[in-house]
Amino acid sequence: MLAENGVPTIEDLAQVLPAPERLARGPVAIAECFQEIPCDPCYHSCLRRAIAPFADINERPRIDHEKCNGCGLCVNRCPGLAIFVVDQTYSDSEALVKLPYEFLPLPKPGDIVSAINRSGAAVGEARVVKVQSGKQMDGTNIVWLAVPQDLSMEVRHFKMEEVR
Amino acid sequence: MIACEICVIGGGPAGLMAALHAASLGASVVIIDRNDYLGGQLIKQTHRFFGSKEQRASERGVNISRELSFAVEEEENIKVLTAATALGYYKDGVVTVEKDERFLKIKPQKIIVATGGAEKTLPFPNNDLPGVYGAGAVQTLVNVYGVKPGQRVLMVGAGNIGVIVSYQLLQAGVEVAGIVEAAPRIGAYWVHAAKVVRAGVPIYTRHTIKGAWGEKEVEGATTVELDDQWRPIPGTEKDFDVDVICLSVGLSPLTEILWQAGCAMKYVPELSGYVPLRNVDMETSVPGIYIAGDAGGIEEASAAMMEGALAGLSAARALGYSASDFNSRRANILRELENLRSGPVGEKIRKGLKKVTLIERQEFRVLPLSSNF
Ligand SMILES: Cc1cc2nc3c(=O)[nH]c(=O)nc-3n(C[C@H](O)[C@H](O)[C@H](O)COP(=O)(O)OP(=O)(O)OC[C@H]3O[C@@H](n4cnc5c(N)ncnc54)[C@H](O)[C@@H]3O)c2cc1C
Ligand code: SF4
Ligand code: SF4
Numbered sequence: 001m002l003a004e005n006g007v008p009t010i011e012d013l014a015q016v017l018p019a020p021e022r023l024a025r026g027p028v029a030i031a032e033c034f035q036e037i038p039c040d041p042c043y044h045s046c047l048r049r050a051i052a053p054f055a056d057i058n059e060r061p062r063i064d065h066e067k068c069n070g071c072g073l074c075v076n077r078c079p080g081l082a083i084f085v086v087d088q089t090y091s092d093s094e095a096l097v098k099l100p101y102e103f104l105p106l107p108k109p110g111d112i113v114s115a116i117n118r119s120g121a122a123v124g125e126a127r128v129v130k131v132q133s134g135k136q137m138d139g140t141n142i143v144w145l146a147v148p149q150d151l152s153m154e155v156r157h158f159k160m161e162e163v164r
Numbered sequence: 165m166i167a168c169e170i171c172v173i174g175g176g177p178a179g180l181m182a183a184l185h186a187a188s189l190g191a192s193v194v195i196i197d198r199n200d201y202l203g204g205q206l207i208k209q210t211h212r213f214f215g216s217k218e219q220r221a222s223e224r225g226v227n228i229s230r231e232l233s234f235a236v237e238e239e240e241n242i243k244v245l246t247a248a249t250a251l252g253y254y255k256d257g258v259v260t261v262e263k264d265e266r267f268l269k270i271k272p273q274k275i276i277v278a279t280g281g282a283e284k285t286l287p288f289p290n291n292d293l294p295g296v297y298g299a300g301a302v303q304t305l306v307n308v309y310g311v312k313p314g315q316r317v318l319m320v321g322a323g324n325i326g327v328i329v330s331y332q333l334l335q336a337g338v339e340v341a342g343i344v345e346a347a348p349r350i351g352a353y354w355v356h357a358a359k360v361v362r363a364g365v366p367i368y369t370r371h372t373i374k375g376a377w378g379e380k381e382v383e384g385a386t387t388v389e390l391d392d393q394w395r396p397i398p399g400t401e402k403d404f405d406v407d408v409i410c411l412s413v414g415l416s417p418l419t420e421i422l423w424q425a426g427c428a429m430k431y432v433p434e435l436s437g438y439v440p441l442r443n444v445d446m447e448t449s450v451p452g453i454y455i456a457g458d459a460g461g462i463e464e465a466s467a468a469m470m471e472g473a474l475a476g477l478s479a480a481r482a483l484g485y486s487a488s489d490f491n492s493r494r495a496n497i498l499r500e501l502e503n504l505r506s507g508p509v510g511e512k513i514r515k516g517l518k519k520v521t522l523i524e525r526q527e528f529r530v531l532p533l534s535s536n537f
Contacts, residue, residue, distance in 0.1 A: 003349040004369045006357035035354045036507045038466070039214035041222035057216050058507025077222045079212035080355025103335055103363075120364040138224070140212065157362040 002034055007119050017153070018065040027070025027087035027096070031061040032156075033080060045077035072132075075100050076140050086152050095152035096129060101143045106131050107160055115147055116157040123154050168194040168243070170479050171259055171272035173250045173421060176204020177465045178457025178472035179278035180232040185476030186276075187241035189485035194270060195242060196261055198249035202236060203229030204280055205458075206465060208303040210335075211328055214353065215466035218500055225465060226307075250279075253424045257452075274452045274479040277422055278472060281415030281436070281458040286320065289375035291409075295382025299329045299412035306336045314408035318385045319343040319365075320373050326412030327352035327367075330360050333410075341404045344371040344387050346394060353509070374401060376409055385409050415462045422459075425450050434516030435461030443522045444498070445478035446471060454479050461520075463513055470501045 002008050018028045029050070031042060036058040043051045043061065050067035051074065061083075070085045075098060085098040107113055107128045115126040126145040133141040147155045170186050172179045175197030183193045201207060209225025220228050236242050248263035259275065261268040283298040285291070297305075297313055299321070305311045317338060319330045322345035330340045343360070348370050350357045361367060374388040374396065389400035416437035423429060427440040428449035439461050440448040447454050456475040457468035474497045481490065505513050 002354050002358070004367075006350060006354065006361035006367050008358065032358065033355055035509070037214060037353050037355075037509055038216070038504045038507055039221060039353075040216060041212075044217055045222075056506055057503050058510070077212075078355075079214050079222050080353065081359045082355040116362055116364070118358065118362050120362050120366070139210075159364075 008032060008034060013153070016063075022065045023086065023088045026089045027085050027098075028065050029063055029068050029070060029072070029074055029083055029085050031063055031074075031078075031083045033061055033078075033082040036060060039079065041077045041079060042074045042083060045074045047071075047073065070098075072098055072142055075142055076137055081140070084156060088149065088152055090146060093149060094146045095149050097126075097145045097147055097152060097155050098142050099145065099156060099158075101141045101158075102139055105160070106133055106141060107143060107158075111160070113145070113158040113160050115145065115151060115155040116159055117154045118156050120157070122159070124148060124151055126155060126158055165258075166194065166268065166270045168192055168270065168272050169483055170194070170274045170276060170476075171196065171270050172276045172278060172476075173259070174204065174278035174280055174457070174459065175199070175202040175233075175236075175244070175246070176278060176280050176457060176468065177206055177228070177232065178280070178459070178468040178475075179204070179276065180236055181469045181472030182276045182278055182454075182456050182476035182479070183236055183242050184232070184239065185473045186480040187239045187476075189477065189480040189487055189490070191241065191480035191483055191485050193242045194245065194272065195236065196245040196248040196250060196270075198247065200247040202233040202244065202246065205300075208300075208307045209328075209465070210307055210332060213465065215464075216500065216503065218496075219466040219469055219504075221466070228465070250421060253421050259421075273483060274454065275425075276454045276456060276472075276475045276479055277419075277459055278456045278468075278475075279418040279421065279459045281462050282418050283411075284414045284416055286373070286411050286413050288373050290378070290382075291376060293376050293378050293382050294380070295378065295407055296376060296409045296411065299325050299410050302408070302410050303329050303332065306332060306338075312336060312338050313410075314382075314406075315339060316341055316406045317408040317410050318373070318387075318404045318406045319410045319412060321345060321351075321412035321414070322347075322357065322367050322369065323351035323412060323414065324353060324356060325415075326410075327356045327360055329410065329412060330365055331356070331363070334360070334363055334365070338408075340365045341406050343367045344373060345369045346372045346390055372396070373409065382407055382409055415458060417459050417461060419459060422448065422453070422455070425453055427453060430520055432461065432516045432519050434512045435463075435520070437462075439520055441520050441522055446475035447478060447482075452482070461513070461516055464504075467501060467504055467513075470497050470504070473497050474501070
């Protein structure tokens with residue numbers, strides 16, 4: 001459980017996942033932020049107003065998945081690195097997971113990396129599709145991983161030591 | 165003897181904001197810090213901060229510190245003395261300071277104490293072996309001097325500091341074998357915890373360190389599980405092959421100067437130690453001595469900055485300075501503070517502050533503007 005080991009449960013995740021119909025329509029953000037803490041940069045970062053205004057700064061983010069186009073601006077601004085964009089329409093066999101990444105070296109497009117789940121365990125392989133970095137990202141890069149469709153809700157990190 | 169209107173002791177986020185706000189009303193300020201740089205703890209915080217837009221949330225602590233220090237250097241009403249340690253406070257209102265092996269005396273009309281906190285330690289066998297560090301020391305080594313403390317670390321304490329320092333160690337290429345936490349729950353924000361866990365660092369709640377081993381330096385550590393009464397459960401020992409043990413078991417407010425000045429102090433566990441009584445404007449029981457930031461109770465940089473701003477405004481106001489927007493600025497700061505502390509994680513702080521704030525309800529009291537304005 002999150003409070004005991006830092007890993008969100010299926011029940012936690014069920015509260016924040018977009019509906020399957022929405023996932024079937026393209027990229028969408030998922031805020032895996034489960035605690036009321038004094039923090040609201042995600043709300044201020046979303047130009048499409050897809051994140052509901054916070055009545056008070058401790059509120060948890062609520063993403064209107066219909067308004068969200070998966071642009072990823074919030075992914076870069078979230079200090080908790082808790083927001084991910086998932087695109088299940090990438091191909092028949094693969095989904096894209098766009099995740100925040102603050103380690104060096106950065107991978108290169110085409111690299112095969114080991115795909116890691118929320119408990120830190122390797123669950124398979126992923127292919128790096130794109131790396132968004134640069135000065136305006138201020139150190140929080142966004143890495144696009146192509147993962148097998150059935151892992152799109154599992155993979156939330158990656159390790160490069162297994163680069164081939 | 166240096167005469168000044170306001171002396172701010174401590175150049176962390178609280179002290180810097182105090183100086184900026186006091187100077188913005190026109191007061192002359194001397195800010196002293198024992199480090200040879202301004203910024204306090206912020207200089208080591210390479211992660212993005214929580215908080216609201218007004219407190220620069222999502223910015224990295226180190227960048228906030230750079231901006232504030234720059235603003236302070238630019239402000240002509242502020243004189244900065246770094247590598248200067250406040251040694252004592254005397255009855256006649258003189259603050260003594262050591263700088264460059266010289267003894268300085270400062271006679272301010274108002275004092276703002278923003279000295280921050282000191283790390284706590286933990287007793288266990290062999291905790292004196294080289295390789296046992298405080299989390300602050302590890303952070304200074306890694307993020308200020310670019311030195312790795314070792315190859316593989318066991319972190320003790322899963323509060324925000326333990327978890328964030330673990331993350332920063334990973335970023336520096338140091339392995340973190342695990343984080344042990346005696347409490348049944350993770351104290352850090354869960355989003356921080358989740359990011360170190362997926363990066364491969366297990367967090368063991370209800371666990372503590374039983375001892376360190378090694379001949380001349382740390383060669384490993386043994387942990388043990390705890391029962392509901394926090395007693396070690398025999399047979400649950402685990403060995404960790406590590407060369408660094410990093411203690412992150414809390415901070416306590418640095419308050420020597422307040423004791424010397426005779427401020428009324430109270431032990432408040434929720435604020436992590438002995439802290440001064442204060443009113444809503446951050447003035448202690450000794451008129452003219454104000455408090456801000458971790459020195460008044462361990463909290464966060466966001467709150468420290470707002471408290472500093474409030475103390476700075478109050479001290480300058482008490483000297484007769486003001487501005488047409490004084491009341492609205494003050495009200496905004498009070499509202500920010502209330503907002504920050506309003507959620508479930510602020511409950512402890514709210515409880516602690518109730519015990520030391522002389523006017524209980526933090527109403528947005530409107531001060532009469534001084535006649536000369
Ligand atoms: C690892 C870590 C992570 C953190 N993460 C966050 C975060 O994400 N968000 C957040 O809001 N906060 C965070 N904080 C907390 C934040 O850094 C502190 O709450 C904040 O720095 C407190 O500010 P301060 O000005 O009260 O004290 P400090 O920053 O400690 O500054 C006090 C200053 O006073 C000086 N001083 C002390 N005694 C004397 C003396 N006698 N004479 C002269 N100078 C003296 C010290 O040298 C120091 O520079 C974190 C802290 C740590 C350690
Ligand atoms: S991905 Fe873009 S549109 Fe969607 S919530 Fe984040 S910032 Fe808003
Ligand atoms: S910015 Fe991130 S951590 Fe902060 S509230 Fe939004 S999702 Fe949660």
